[in-house]
Amino acid sequence: MTKLTSLTTNQLRQILAIKEQIETLQSQIQSIAGGEIPTPAAEEASTPGKRKYHMSAAHRRKLIKALARARKIRWAKAKAKGKAKSKPARKDWRSSPAVKAKLSAAAKARWAKARAEGKTRL
Numbered sequence: 516m517t518k519l520t521s522l523t524t525n526q527l528r529q530i531l532a533i534k535e536q537i538e539t540l541q542s543q544i545q546s547i548a549g550g551e552i553p554t555p556a557a558e559e560a561s562t563p564g565k566r567k568y569h570m571s572a573a574h575r576r577k578l579i580k581a582l583a584r585a586r587k588i589r590w591a592k593a594k595a596k597g598k599a600k601s602k603p604a605r606k607d608w609r610s611s612p613a614v615k616a617k618l619s620a621a622a623k624a625r626w627a628k629a630r631a632e633g634k635t636r637l
Contacts, residue, residue, distance in 0.1 A: 519527070570578075610618070629637055 522530075625637065
């Protein structure tokens with residue numbers, strides 16, 4: 516929107532003439548309707564900035580307790596399902612001492628061969 520200071524006098528006169536026309540039309544509407552019709556600017560100014568809904572502290576406490584109760588029931592159901600579907604026992608993947616000895620001997624042989632070739636890395 517342009518500033519009023521930047522408008523010419525002719526433009527200001529046109530604005531005033533239009534505003535007077537609007538006011539006369541509004542007064543005619545009010546006389547026909549028999550009451551006062553609020554303008555959009557007045558409606559915006561009269562609207563309070565309050566929230567539409569307020570929850571009391573007692574109701575909030577009840578709600579929190581009910582939600583906690585529902586959460587407990589939900590978790591109890593989930594845990595009950597988990598116990599019914601128990602996983603099979605895992606196989607023991609640890610090596611026996613004999614297997615460990617075989618792996619150690621193979622590693623020592625690899626390193627002996629690498630050192631004989633003058634390598635410091637495999």
